[in-house]
Amino acid sequence: MVIVFNKNVRSSEVEDVIKKLTELGLNIHKSTDGSRIIINVLGDKRGKDISDIETMSGVLGVHRITEPFLRAGREFRSENTVVAIGDMNIGGDDIAVIAGPCTIESHEQLYSTAKILRKRGIKILRGGAFKPRTSPYSFQGLGREGLKMMREIADKVGMYTISELLDIRDLDLFIGKIDIIQVGARNMNNYPLLKELGSLKKPVLLKRGMSATIEEWLLAAEYLLVNGNPNIILCERGTKSFEPLTRFSLDLASIAIINRKSHLPVIVDPSHSSGNRELVIPMAKAAIAAGAQGIMVEVHINPERAVCDGSQSLYPSQFIGLMDEIDRISAAIGKKVQY
Amino acid sequence: MVIVFNKNVRSSEVEDVIKKLTELGLNIHKSTDGSRIIINVLGDKRGKDISDIETMSGVLGVHRITEPFLRAGREFRSENTVVAIGDMNIGGDDIAVIAGPCTIESHEQLYSTAKILRKRGIKILRGGAFKPRTSPYSFQGLGREGLKMMREIADKVGMYTISELLDIRDLDLFIGKIDIIQVGARNMNNYPLLKELGSLKKPVLLKRGMSATIEEWLLAAEYLLVNGNPNIILCERGTKSFEPLTRFSLDLASIAIINRKSHLPVIVDPSHSSGNRELVIPMAKAAIAAGAQGIMVEVHINPERAVCDGSQSLYPSQFIGLMDEIDRISAAIGKKVQY
C-alpha cells in the first residue's frame, strides 16, 4: 500500500498517519522528492481495515499495490491447477467441452440430447434442475427429480454431470448425483454457499458474477480455496454493459488475464451472454482461439420447444458443426479437444 | 409483445411464427402498412418461454412492451405501500432515517453510538452481525452474539433494529431480534432466500443488486410479494460503473422511476456507494431532495477505529449536522423527518 500526501501537508498530519499504521502493526517506509511525501506500507494488510486512512487529513490518496487474493494467485502456486473429473482433466493442455440443455425438462429430452452429445465424443453433460430465474413466474426447474434423472441418464450413456446449486440446503441432493457443482453468476458472492463448498473436495465451477471484476471473481475463488477445496474451475459468462443487443458482454480478455494472474483453469460459457444462437457459435470459436481451457455450450434436441432460453440453445446439427470447427481451431493453436 | 418481420419475409415464415404462438395459447393481431408485417401478441406471457421466436426465420425483432412484474406495479395496486415498524412508517409522507455502524464490533461501540442516535431522535438502528465481505480475510462479523447485543441495546435505548441476513439457515436467529431483515445487494438474486422471506410478514429491506436494472430489482421484490410478504422496502445503494473514484454510482433517478412504476417505498443508502464520508453527506441530502422516502446512513462513534468501512462512516457530530440539514431540506419540499 502506498499513501500519498498533499504537497502542503503539515508534518503533524503525516505523524497521525504513521501513528495509525504503527498501531495496526504495519511497517512503513517514508520517501520524498522534496515536494511530496510518500509512505510505502510493507507487509500483509489482509484482514486489517485501512480504509479510514484515505480520509485522514493531508492525505491525497491511498493505493493498494498488491493483489488482494493469495491462494488463487501465481505467486502462491506457479504451476497450473488441473481439475480431474474421472478421466477428464480441466486445466491441462487439452480442451474440455461441456454441453447439454439449459434446463432438464423430461427424461426423453435429456436422454435424446445426451446420446447425441456422447456420440460426438462429449463427456460432460450440463443441465439445470434448480433454475435461478429473474421472474418468479418463470419455470423454476424439476428440482430433485431432475438431478435423479440426470445421474441415471449420464450413467447410461457414460457421461459426467454438472448442475447448478442454488440453495445451500440442497447440497446433500447434489453430492452423489452431480460431478461438478456449478455456482451461478448470481451466487458468486453467496459466501455461506462458497464456504460450504470450500469444505468439500468436489469440483466446483465458479461463474463470474454479472458485474464482478476479475479480482472480485478471484476473491470468490479464494473463499473456496481458503476453506480447503482446490478443485475450482472458473467460468467467464459475460458481464453487464450498456449494449442492448447482447444480454451480457462476453469479456474474452479475462481468459488471458486469469491465465497470467492465477493457476486456476478458466472456461467460457458463450450461451448465456448471447441470448441468441447465431452469436453462440462465433463466440465459442473465439473463446478457444483466445486460450480458454474449455467451453460450456447449451444444446437442445428441439430448441423451439425449450421451456427456457431456447433462443440461445444450439440445434444438435449446429453443435456438431461447431465441434468440427473447434477441432480445427484447436489444432491451429496447438491444442486438441479431449474426447 | 410485438413481433416485427423483415421486409422480404416469406408468408410461410410468418405462418410458422403464428403456429408457434397459437400452440402457446396466445392471441395474436397481425397488421401491416404494406411494406412490413407486425404481430401484436395479446394476453399474459408470464411463464411462457417465447425467447425462441426471436431467432425464427424472417423475424427482425421481438419487443416486450409491458412490464414483467405484476404485484410490484402500480397497475396492481395504485396507492402507496406503507410499511409499519412499531410506531414508524416507511413509505408514507414522512421521511424515515436509519442509522448506525456498518458492523457491530462490541457492546460499548454499539451502545454509545445508539445512545447518540436516539438522542437525536433516530429510531431505527442499523448494524451488521453477519458481514458479506469480498475477501475471506476480512472481518466476517460477530454473528449470533452481535444480534443478541443489538436487541438488548435497542430495547434499552428504545429503537428498532435492522440487520442483514446472509445465510438462509440463520433465519431463526433473526426472527425475535431483528425488526427489519435486510437483503444485501449481493443477495438480491438469491431466490431461495427471497422465497423464504416471502413466506413471513416481517418487513424486508431489499437492496438493489450491484448491476440490477430497476426491472430486475422489482422482479426480486415480486419474489417476496408473490410468496405473501407485502412489507417490502426498496433501498438504492449504487450500481457498478466505469468511474474509479466512487465505489458505486448512486442512481438517484431510480427513486422517481420506482415511485412512478411501483407502490413500494424506496430509501437510499448513501454510505456504501461513496466509500468516503465526504461524499455521504451531499448524497444523503440529494436523496431526500430527489424524493426518497428515507435514508440509511453509517455512523460510528470512532470511525478511525472501525474494523470495517471506517472511511464511509460519519462522525456523530457530522451526522447531527447532516440531520439538521435534512430537516431543513425536508421542510423545503413539504415533508418532515419522523422522530
Added chain:
Amino acid sequence: MVIVFNKNVRSSEVEDVIKKLTELGLNIHKSTDGSRIIINVLGDKRGKDISDIETMSGVLGVHRITEPFLRAGREFRSENTVVAIGDMNIGGDDIAVIAGPCTIESHEQLYSTAKILRKRGIKILRGGAFKPRTSPYSFQGLGREGLKMMREIADKVGMYTISELLDIRDLDLFIGKIDIIQVGARNMNNYPLLKELGSLKKPVLLKRGMSATIEEWLLAAEYLLVNGNPNIILCERGTKSFEPLTRFSLDLASIAIINRKSHLPVIVDPSHSSGNRELVIPMAKAAIAAGAQGIMVEVHINPERAVCDGSQSLYPSQFIGLMDEIDRISAAIGKKVQY
C-alpha cells in the same frame, strides 16, 4: 508512480527497470520488506511514456499515484474559480440557473420562452442552433440563423446566451452572439476544438463525456487551461449505464468529487440524462442539494410541439414550480439563487 515487483524477481530484472527509468531522467527510491521490492518514482512523469514498464519482465504492477491533471487541480489553485458572465457569477456562493429550449425552432418559440424565463428572474438563455444528432435524419438545427435570432431575443429581454459549438469552423459565428460556448458531451475529447477555445477568454461550458471518468473530464478542462482560457464551467450530464429506463445515469457524486479535487465550478444538466420531464424535476432538486453551483434545464413553451427532445422539456408552469422549490432548497443549505 510506484513499481511493484514479483516476489521471485531476479535482480537483473530490477536493474533493467531502474536503467529505463534513469534514461528517462526520473529519480527513484527503492524499498523492500524482505519479501518484495517496490520502487517509488519521483518527479513529474507528465509527457514521458512509461507504459512499457508495466510489461517488463519481473514487474507485478505499476501504479500511478498522483493526479494526471495539473492546472485544473486544487494543488495548483486552491481558491474557487468564479466565471463572470456580465453581472452573473458561476462558481461563487450563489446558484446559477440556465434555462431554455433544447433547440431554437423559431423566433416566436424562443421569444415567448425567453420572456417567461426572464420574468421568473432567469438571466442565461440556452438554445441549440447546431444540434449533434445521433441520426442524420433528425433535425440538425437552424444554424447561423438560430444564433442571430438568439442574440436578438436575448438582448431584447435582457439575458445572456449559451449555445453549443459543433464545428470548429463556425467559431466566428459564435464570438459576437454567444456569451458562453458549450462543448457537448460528444466533443469532450475533440482536442482541436478544445485547443481553439483554450486560446480565447470567453467562458466555456464543458460537458462531461458520455463515458468519461472524472479524471478524463478534468484533463479535457486541462486542454483549455493550458492553452490560456481560465473561464471554464464543468457540466455533469449523465454517463452511460446498463439501465434502460434512463438515457444516461446522472452521477451526482461527481459534484462533490470535483469540488474537492478542482477549483472549477460544476453545474448539472438534469434534462439530457432523464429523457423524461418527470425525472428532470427531482434530479434538478437533488443536484442543488448535492452542492452543484448551478443547473441547466430545458424549458419549452409547448413541449408537445418541440422538434427535438420534447419529452424532457419542462412546461413553463412546471419550471416555475421547480424554481420555487429550488429557492427553498437553496435556502435550506445556506445558499440562494442568483437573479
Added chain:
Amino acid sequence: MVIVFNKNVRSSEVEDVIKKLTELGLNIHKSTDGSRIIINVLGDKRGKDISDIETMSGVLGVHRITEPFLRAGREFRSENTVVAIGDMNIGGDDIAVIAGPCTIESHEQLYSTAKILRKRGIKILRGGAFKPRTSPYSFQGLGREGLKMMREIADKVGMYTISELLDIRDLDLFIGKIDIIQVGARNMNNYPLLKELGSLKKPVLLKRGMSATIEEWLLAAEYLLVNGNPNIILCERGTKSFEPLTRFSLDLASIAIINRKSHLPVIVDPSHSSGNRELVIPMAKAAIAAGAQGIMVEVHINPERAVCDGSQSLYPSQFIGLMDEIDRISAAIGKKVQY
C-alpha cells in the same frame, strides 16, 4: 413504433395520442385484448420527433421496433460491401491485416517497421501523425511531417496507408497521402467531420465510440452513407466497462451482430482495448475466429522506446508469430489472409 397504454386509460387520453400521431402524418393501427390498448404506428418515423408521446397522459410506454438506420442495414443492401484499396479488398472472403506503430516517431522508426511488415506480406501500414491524447502533456504527433514521411515510406516499400484525421481543417493534408482515413473512437460522433468525409469517395475506417451501442455506431456510418460515401470499414476497438484490468472491453459479439444487421465490413483493433501486448495476441486470434474481416495491430520496431502506447505494441518477432497463428486459424475456418 408501438404505443402501449395503461390498463385504466381514459378514451380521451387515447384520442389525444391518435390526434398527435395523425398531425405528424403517421398511420396507426389500434388493437386491444380487452384489458389493454396498443397502437402500432406504421410508416417511416425518421426525422419526426415523437419523444413527447412517451410522457403523454395514459401512456405506459413507447417502443421503437425497427432499426433507426437505413442505408447501413441489410434491408437496404443485402450483399456485403467490399471496400477496395488498390489490390486489397476489405469485406470479401479474405482477411485484411493492417499493422504499424501507434505513432510515427521518425523516418528510421517507421521505415524499419514497414520493411519488416511488408516482408511478412502486410500491405496496409498504420501510423498516427495527429494523436488524440487524453492529456495535453502527452506527445501530440509529428503532424504534417508525419503524413509526408508515411507516404514516402509506403511508396518505397509498396504499402497502402491509414492514419487518423482529428481536425476537419487538416483534410487536404490527408487527401493525397493517406489511402484510408481513420475516424477515431473519440470522433465517432463528430458530425461535421463525418459529413465532410461522407462527401468523398475515399475509404473511411470508422472506429466504434468508447461507449457507443452498435446502433449508434451504425448511425454514425449512416452519416457517411447518406452524404454519399459507400466505402466504410467499421472497426471494433473496445468499450468502457467497470473492469480496471483492461483499458476497454473488446466486444467481439459486435462482429457477428454487425455481420447480420449490416452489409459493411468490420475489423478489430485488439491493441487499444488491451493496453498490454500479452492480451493483444489472444484477442487478435479470437477476433479472427469470431468472424472479423480483418485486424489492425500495433507493431513497433522497439516497443520499449516507443513514445506512446509502447506497452501494447508487439515486437516484430511477436507479430510474425501471431501472423503464423492467424494463417492457421483462418484456414481452420475456411478463410485466408490477403497478402
